[in-house]
Amino acid sequence: MKKIVYLHGLESPQGGPKVSLLSKENLVWAPKMDYKNEEFLFEKTLERVLSINPDYIIGSSMGGYYGFMLASHLKNVKVILFNPALFDRPGKTDLERHGDWGVNGTFVLSENDRVVPPEDTVNRVIQNKKIKIEIFKDGGHQIPYYTFEYYMKKFL
Numbered sequence: 001m002k003k004i005v006y007l008h009g010l011e012s013p014q015g016g017p018k019v020s021l022l023s024k025e026n027l028v029w030a031p032k033m034d035y036k037n038e039e040f041l042f043e044k045t046l047e048r049v050l051s052i053n054p055d056y057i058i059g060s061s062m063g064g065y066y067g068f069m070l071a072s073h074l075k076n077v078k079v080i081l082f083n084p085a086l087f088d089r090p091g092k093t094d095l096e097r098h099g100d101w102g103v104n105g106t107f108v109l110s111e112n113d114r115v116v117p118p119e120d121t122v123n124r125v126i127q128n129k130k131i132k133i134e135i136f137k138d139g140g141h142q143i144p145y146y147t148f149e150y151y152m153k154k155f156l
Contacts, residue, residue, distance in 0.1 A: 002055040002156060005070070006030040007063030009142075010085070018148050022058070026156070029054075035062050046070055053077075056105075056156065060143055061085045061116065064107075073099030080155050082108045082143045083116045087124060104130040108143075108151050115141035 004026045006019055014032035022028045029052055034041065049057070049070050057079050059067030064084025071079045084107060107125065109118035118135060125131050136147055 002026045003052055004028045004156075005049055005052060005054045005057045005067070007033055007057070007059035007066050009059075009061035009063050010035050012060065012063075012142075017145055021149060021152060033063065033066070035066075042066065042069065046073055050074070056080060058082075058152075059084065061141065068103055069099075071099075071103045071105070072101055075101050077104075079103055079105035080108065080151065081105070082148070082151075083110055083113050083118075083141055084121065085116050087116075087120055102128065102130050106132045106134055106151075106155060108134045108136065108147075110139050110141065110143070111135050111137050112139065113141045 004022055006022055006028055008014055008030070014030060019028060019030045029048070031045065045066065050073070053074070054077055057067040057071050057077055058081070060082040062085050064081035065086055067079050067081050068084055068086060071077050107121060109121055111118060122133055134151070138144060139147055
């Protein structure tokens with residue numbers, strides 16, 4: 001049984017069918033993330049993630065950005081990040097503190113994403129040989145359930 005941290009996107013609710021899918025065969029911590037208003041959200045989340053010591057951090061959009069930053073503070077965690085908002089995020093962020101570890105895992109990017117254009121992400125992370133890029137054609141910024149399910153079966 002794997003330990004997974006799942007981080008929803010900026011405008012997405014906590015829980016839902018994706019978390020239910022992950023919870024069938026894994027221990028999942030999927031907190032409610034108030035990215036815009038909660039003070040010290042990153043620090044609080046990092047403290048909890050360090051105590052969990054997950055095998056995977058999975059995130060979407062802003063959750064992908066948090067997942068990326070959190071993973072840089074853990075030695076052996078892998079990420080699966082869907083359209084991560086690594087650059088040009090809305091609102092204030094205070095997360096430009098990378099940890100000591102490189103990020104290892106997969107970025108799943110929608111070819112049709114107009115919120116976080118995939119070429120921007122690819123161009124900025126291409127030098128990291130520990131990150132694999134998967135491009136899918138259907139959907140835009142929000143990840144359809146069947147696409148999420150496909151990649152979970154592929155990578156977990």
